Amino acid sequence: MDDEAAVAAVLVATQLKRFREVCEVDGPIEPRFNGATKHVLLADDRAFLFPRNHTIVAQLERECDVYATVDHPLVSKLLGRWDEPAISPYPFFAVTRLQGSPRADRSPEHLRTLAVQLGATLAACHDIGLERVPRRLWANAWSEPPTTPPTAAECYTPLRELGGAERLADAVAPGVGPAARKMLLEALRTVDTMDPVLAHGDLYEDHLLLDASGALTGILDWGFGGVLSPLVDFTCSQWDSASWAVESSYGDLxxxxxxAYAERRSTPLPSWEQVHLALTTFDITALAPETKTHYYWQKSPEWQATRRATAQASLKAQLT
Known part of the structure; x- marks a missing residue:
């Protein structure tokens, strides 16, 4: 089936004709149907986003709020919104089209280069002032936004969802001495009280575009973006197992x-050693069978058990 015929899965002939007229699209259209929440029609310089059904409209609205707020060359810009029943029963949107495609290069060199480029880009996005962020984005995608932008104590954080610093320290290191427990608690508390930022919230390889040389050219799908702890973009819980497999050591990615992120942020941040302690604790807790969180939900029980054991060994080494 060619692209023009495939577009009929989103727009039948009469709708397509009206779409071309209203949106001034004359050239070829490439359909993309692999998104979980939306259909995408690609024109030469624009991407048109159509919600799959009525339950997705609010999430797509918040995604486009991000595109209207973030001003970065690796993030699409919102170009337009239409309510046109003759084209679609739901509102649809246009954003700038970013070039590139996801790549399957799993070499350690590529992973390191990608991580550095991604960290630098996240720093620029996280530095956006919260006064510029629409209220719809002041919480995560499954919570009602507060009346004022959240503080560090109020925003969503992965560590707080798992029980907070005291509980995590007791759960992962019950037998350590006072000095080690103090170091772990200090790291957890410091990392968990970072000021909130406009975070992506769902970062993994399929949401990253790269050019032929492997350079990062875009970050897609900000539908779970919101004013959250910066830590949500560093758990890497949705990254593919093959990416973890090429790490030179645990925590390398x-x-x-x-x-790269901390070097470019405009505000003081915890040290890597503190972040490493916190994320190691996160892995141990999030991967515990009794925890039953959404983190790492696509990974096999065998992978989770191996990753958790590696994290436990790493935490022991960090605390001794």
Whole structure:
């Protein structure tokens, strides 16, 4: 089936004709149907986003709020919104089309380079002032936004969802001495009280575009973006197992991400050692069978058990 015929899955002939007229699209259209929440029609310089059904409209609205707020060359810009029943029963949107495609290069060199580029880009996005962020984005995608932008104590954080610093320290290191427990608690508390930022919230390889040389050219799908703890973009819980497999050592991917990020942020941040302690604790707790969180939900029980054991060994080494 050619692209023009495939577009009929989103727009039948009469709708397509009206779409071309209203949106001034004369050239070829490339359909993309692999998104979980939306259909995408690609024109030469624009991407048109159509919600799959009525339940997705609010999430797509918040995604486009991000595109209207973030001003960065690796993030699409919102170009337009239409309510046209003759084209679609739901509102649809146009954003700038970013070039590139996801790549399957799993070499350690590529992973390190990608992590550095991604960390630098996240730093620029996270530096956006919260006064510029629409209220719809002041919480995560499944919570009602507060009346004022959240503080560090109020925003969503992965560590707080798992029980907070005291509970995590007791759960992962019940037998350590007073000095080690103090170091772990200090790291957890410091990392968990970072000021909130406009975060992506769902970062993994499929949401990253790269050019032929492997350079990062875009970050897609900000539908779970919101004013959250910066830490949500560093858990890497949705990254593919193959990416973890090429790490030179446990935490290597996140170390390159965080180092590049911290060098470019305009505000003081925890050290990598503190972040490493916190994220190691996160892995141990999030991967515990009894925890039953959404983190790492696509990974096999065998992978989770191996990753958790590696994290436990790493935490022991960090605390001794």
């Amino acid at each position: 996140r170390r390159h991400l965080w180092t």
